[in-house]
Amino acid sequence: MRDLQKDLEQIDEVIAAGPYGADWESLGGHGVPRWFRDAKFGIFIHWGVYSVPAFGSEWYPRNMYIQGSPEYEHHIKTYGPQKDFGYKDFIPQFRAERFDAHSWIDLFKRSGAKYVVPVAEHHDGFQMYRSGISHWNAFEMGPKRDTLGELCDAMEECGLVGGASSHRAEHWFFMGGGREFDSDVKESLQRGDLYWPAMPEGDPQDLYSVPEPSAEFLQDWLVRTCEIIDRYRPKLLYFDWWIQHNSMKPYLKKAAAYYYNRAEEWGEEVLIAYKHDAFMFGTAVVDIERGQFADAKPYPWQTDTAVALNSWCYTEKNEYRSAADLICDLVDIVSKNGNLLLNIGPKADGTIPREDEAILLQIGRWLERNGEAVYGSRVWRTYGEGPTRVTEGAFSDGIKKEFTPQDVRYTCKKDSVYAIALQCAPDGLYCFPALGEPDPSGGTVFHGIIKTVDVLGFSEGCSWQQDERGLHVRAEKIVSDEPVVFRVRMA
Numbered sequence: 197m198r199d200l201q202k203d204l205e206q207i208d209e210v211i212a213a214g215p216y217g218a219d220w221e222s223l224g225g226h227g228v229p230r231w232f233r234d235a236k237f238g239i240f241i242h243w244g245v246y247s248v249p250a251f252g253s254e255w256y257p258r259n260m261y262i263q264g265s266p267e268y269e270h271h272i273k274t275y276g277p278q279k280d281f282g283y284k285d286f287i288p289q290f291r292a293e294r295f296d297a298h299s300w301i302d303l304f305k306r307s308g309a310k311y312v313v314p315v316a317e318h319h320d321g322f323q324m325y326r327s328g329i330s331h332w333n334a335f336e337m338g339p340k341r342d343t344l345g346e347l348c349d350a351m352e353e354c355g356l357v358g359g360a361s362s363h364r365a366e367h368w369f370f371m372g373g374g375r376e377f378d379s380d381v382k383e384s385l386q387r388g389d390l391y392w393p394a395m396p397e398g399d400p401q402d403l404y405s406v407p408e409p410s411a412e413f414l415q416d417w418l419v420r421t422c423e424i425i426d427r428y429r430p431k432l433l434y435f436d437w438w439i440q441h442n443s444m445k446p447y448l449k450k451a452a453a454y455y456y457n458r459a460e461e462w463g464e465e466v467l468i469a470y471k472h473d474a475f476m477f478g479t480a481v482v483d484i485e486r487g488q489f490a491d492a493k494p495y496p497w498q499t500d501t502a503v504a505l506n507s508w509c510y511t512e513k514n515e516y517r518s519a520a521d522l523i524c525d526l527v528d529i530v531s532k533n534g535n536l537l538l539n540i541g542p543k544a545d546g547t548i549p550r551e552d553e554a555i556l557l558q559i560g561r562w563l564e565r566n567g568e569a570v571y572g573s574r575v576w577r578t579y580g581e582g583p584t585r586v587t588e589g590a591f592s593d594g595i596k597k598e599f600t601p602q603d604v605r606y607t608c609k610k611d612s613v614y615a616i617a618l619q620c621a622p623d624g625l626y627c628f629p630a631l632g633e634p635d636p637s638g639g640t641v642f643h644g645i646i647k648t649v650d651v652l653g654f655s656e657g658c659s660w661q662q663d664e665r666g667l668h669v670r671a672e673k674i675v676s677d678e679p680v681v682f683r684v685r686m687a
Contacts, residue, residue: 292546
């Protein structure tokens with residue numbers, strides 16, 4: 197295991213030598229990359245040892261040590277007592293024998309995604325990459341392959357932007373339940389061990405919860421983060437929750453300064469995505485987990501959500517969302533200046549479930565026809581209109597949105613405004629109020645000159661006329677279960 201102090205000294209040297217210091221004022225000078233603003237759609241990957249039990253969710257390693265939980269009971273019934281078969285004993289079964297990084301990336305490319313963010317380390321503490329900090333990693337155990345490295349290489353070959361995510365912060369307490377009864381968690385609790393430090397959980401929502409992470413744990417978190425940065429050079433670094441804890445703040449600033457300075461050395465445009473106000477606004481990109489904003493924002497942002505409502509990883513009882521609903525979310529998010537990072541959960545053998553694949557391919561077919569209205573687009577004067585209001589905030593993706601043909605979203609690019617009806621009109625008649633003729637009474641403010649209107653992705657044409665009530669389009673031959681995109685070219 198590498199020397200912690202030497203790693204910390206090297207981190208300080210990089211920060212001291214670069215343009216970005218470990219303070220919010222300096223970090224606020226870092227902008228959002230053009231590639232991210234243009235990409236709009238990315239793939240998130242939750243894959244790890246937790247894919248072996250495939251029960252409950254990716255929180256299985258925590259919950260199997262929470263006495264009385266469904267995972268606890270399931271574990272004893274299926275595998276035996278935790279003292280005899282603990283989470284670590286799943287690692288030999290995590291073989292990834294059918295994992296093919298190039299086939300994954302080919303699928304993601306066909307889905308229309310422009311960037312990919314694999315989970316480098318989840319709350320369970322098992323690193324999905326080659327590491328010099330802990331032996332509990334996929335290169336030395338389980339698959340005995342640098343799965344993150346293979347994905348990064350495949351992404352570069354295929355022209356997709358590569359990212360990585362760290363969920364390490366929650367590991368402070370994630371396995372703590374195993375200390376409360378006779379389990380294998382008590383066997384080894386030194387830095388570098390899989391279960392270390394397994395502290396009491398307390399209230400994870402308390403920004404000042406105690407016991408707060410020790411200096412040793414926080415330093416270990418920092419060097420793990422910087423190891424990912426140096427070894428894989430991700431263009432997007434995503435952090436999961438709990439980094440907003442008060443004790444993390446100095447280390448977050450150091451990680452960001454190190455990352456931004458390294459990117460300057462490499463000549464790369466990078467960004468950090470964060471949740472829960474963990475970073476000072478303007479120093480990184482806001483991310484909303486399983487939710488979105490109700491209105492357009494003047495700053496770029498991101499939603500991360502999953503193809504399944506109940507879990508981020510593969511389970512045998514995943515509750516899948518429809519591809520059409522996810523496309524509607526994508527359109528709504530993009531119209532409001534956001535990106536969609538959509539998660540899939542591969543199986544332990546390295547295959548992607550048929551359901552996940554089918555959803556991605558349907559999204560890809562829609563984007564192949566309509567991507568002009570998405571990629572490289574920007575927010576128009578209004579994001580949209582219609583009767584259906586989107587619930588704002590995290591963990592709202594389970595609320596079914598019953599969109600109608602009157603629910604419209606707008607984007608713009610070059611000489612065109614794209615009016616996107618989130619549902620196809622059965623009668624083929626559409627009205628876009630924001631594109632109506634000027635109203636002498638001042639009710640309508642659009643004064644553009646429309647040259648042509650056509651429908652993306654369909655050979656059938658449409659007719660149109662404009663009055664004070666809006667732009668009226670007749671497209672009776674268009675039939676679709678997905679959003680319909682009208683390109684409105686301006687003089």
